[in-house]
Amino acid sequence: MEHDEELRRKVAVFTNSTLHSDTSPPCQNPGPRIAALTSWYECYYDVWLGGHCFRTIAKMHQKYGPIVRISPNEVHFNDLDFIDSLYPGAGERKTNRPVMVGKQSGTPDYMTATEDHDMHRRRRAVINPFFSVASVRKLEPVIRQHTEKVLARLEQATEPVEMNLLFKAYANDTVVQYAFGVCFHFLDDAECGKPYFKAVDMFFSLNHLFGHWPFIGWMVGKAPGWVMRNFGEGLREMWRRKWYWWIQKVGEIRTSNDPERVKSTIFGGVLNSSLPDAENTDLRLASETQLVIFAGEGTTANPKISSTHPSILATVKAKLSSLPDSPSFAQIDALPYFNAVIQETIRLHPGVSVVYGEYVIPAGVTYGMTPTILHKTASVFKNPEEFRPERWIENPKLSRAFMGFSRGPRGCIAVNLARREISVLLAALLVKYDVYEEGGGKMGPTLQVFDTAKERDIDTNSEYIIPAVARGSKGLRMVARR
Numbered sequence: 001m002e003h004d005e006e007l008r009r010k011v012a013v014f015t016n017s018t019l020h021s022d023t024s025p026p027c028q029n030p031g032p033r034i035a036a037l038t039s040w041y042e043c044y045y046d047v048w049l050g051g052h053c054f055r056t057i058a059k060m061h062q063k064y065g066p067i068v069r070i071s072p073n074e075v076h077f078n079d080l081d082f083i084d085s086l087y088p089g090a091g092e093r094k095t096n097r098p099v100m101v102g103k104q105s106g107t108p109d110y111m112t113a114t115e116d117h118d119m120h121r122r123r124r125a126v127i128n129p130f131f132s133v134a135s136v137r138k139l140e141p142v143i144r145q146h147t148e149k150v151l152a153r154l155e156q157a158t159e160p161v162e163m164n165l166l167f168k169a170y171a172n173d174t175v176v177q178y179a180f181g182v183c184f185h186f187l188d189d190a191e192c193g194k195p196y197f198k199a200v201d202m203f204f205s206l207n208h209l210f211g212h213w214p215f216i217g218w219m220v221g222k223a224p225g226w227v228m229r230n231f232g233e234g235l236r237e238m239w240r241r242k243w244y245w246w247i248q249k250v251g252e253i254r255t256s257n258d259p260e261r262v263k264s265t266i267f268g269g270v271l272n273s274s275l276p277d278a279e280n281t282d283l284r285l286a287s288e289t290q291l292v293i294f295a296g297e298g299t300t301a302n303p304k305i306s307s308t309h310p311s312i313l314a315t316v317k318a319k320l321s322s323l324p325d326s327p328s329f330a331q332i333d334a335l336p337y338f339n340a341v342i343q344e345t346i347r348l349h350p351g352v353s354v355v356y357g358e359y360v361i362p363a364g365v366t367y368g369m370t371p372t373i374l375h376k377t378a379s380v381f382k383n384p385e386e387f388r389p390e391r392w393i394e395n396p397k398l399s400r401a402f403m404g405f406s407r408g409p410r411g412c413i414a415v416n417l418a419r420r421e422i423s424v425l426l427a428a429l430l431v432k433y434d435v436y437e438e439g440g441g442k443m444g445p446t447l448q449v450f451d452t453a454k455e456r457d458i459d460t461n462s463e464y465i466i467p468a469v470a471r472g473s474k475g476l477r478m479v480a481r482r
């Protein structure tokens, strides 16, 4: 790899002179002296201020350059040239995951948090086929049905619609249906599953706390149901789902007499795999699947397309108008401009904040990159704040700098599914709706942005694995007119 040697040299020089030498003055570190001395620095921004460390890291990069130290043994990169070295392809080299990631989630036993490279590969291999292009194609009717439900909800809405909540319901119903063969039907629920999603947000908001004080995560994991049930509506709802619904479904699937039912769920591969029995307990499988579902709802619901680009909307609507009423996945794939719109949307609103890895030289040094910061590198993405889908078509090599789904053996397992879910829904919305114009320029159904401020309701304000808007914000809201 072109930059591998340079990376090794940089990391080695950096770490030899700062991490492993008592004599080297920490002030020589690229980064604030205090960050080299104590992880309380990171903790202050993430736990006390609430998911704000990524902003400080962005400022550090502006001041100190592309490699900065953000805690005594954690290095953050913001250099696109090193992506291939930091996130190597499968089989190129082993990448253990920092133990802290497991602690952050309070669930060290699930795939994404698995520390050991080889164990992670084994866990991932058994669910990988479930996310293949061919498997996801079978989901096409479900995605269409759920898209219709979203359109119907907008049609019937008498009040401004919280789009993020609606998209979460869509993503959750789709992926839970896919994984279990049944779902919570949040798209049919009057509240669109709000209490459940509040609980999931609460769970994510605790991840920095768990990462810095793992015993709190451990205590929450061990707390009996009656304790958790007293922690308010949100956690009660989640507790009910976690310990009853998920485990019950795993049990049902495991004991099902219908081999097709087993095969058609996410557990088909796991239950028939050579993984040891300890891997296949109801509890572990319930946790594993629940985390896969978490990974697939907030992320998929996060991309926001702004309606303030009339010429872009006109172009994309014109491209979509060439499609039949229910376009197939293949027909949608064949629209480069539309796909560039999706790429640009995820560039500006990536669904995951820090993507971690652990470099082998020296072992134990954790590194990470943050797509929210990386995707705004002005030398690569000209006028980075501008929503400009054309950039992906004019320069196809730009996709090398796209980290929205991360890369390598720990990259998103469900890229095919995520892209399908987003593209089918977005195409349907754009085909049906125009942007509302004051004074009534448009005749058909329109969508109007309602009381949405970019800084409060659209931009990333904080990050808890998944980027979040400002506290108390209802996110992007829209009024649908017939």
Ligand code: HEM
Pocket: 111, 112, 113, 124, 175, 291, 292, 293, 295, 296, 297, 299, 300, 301, 303, 346, 350, 351, 352, 354, 355, 356, 403, 404, 405, 406, 409, 410, 411, 412, 413, 414, 415, 417, 418, 419
């Ligand atoms: C636009 C939507 C999505 C985005 C932007 C996204 C992004 C990502 C990223 C950046 C990672 C790497 C995280 C890390 O390094 O810790 C990841 C991992 C993962 N994603 Fe996605 N994701 C999306 C949708 C989905 C969906 C729909 C699912 C499943 C239903 C899913 C399941 C997963 C899983 C299971 C992992 C962990 C993979 C592993 O540990 O090997 N994602 N995703």
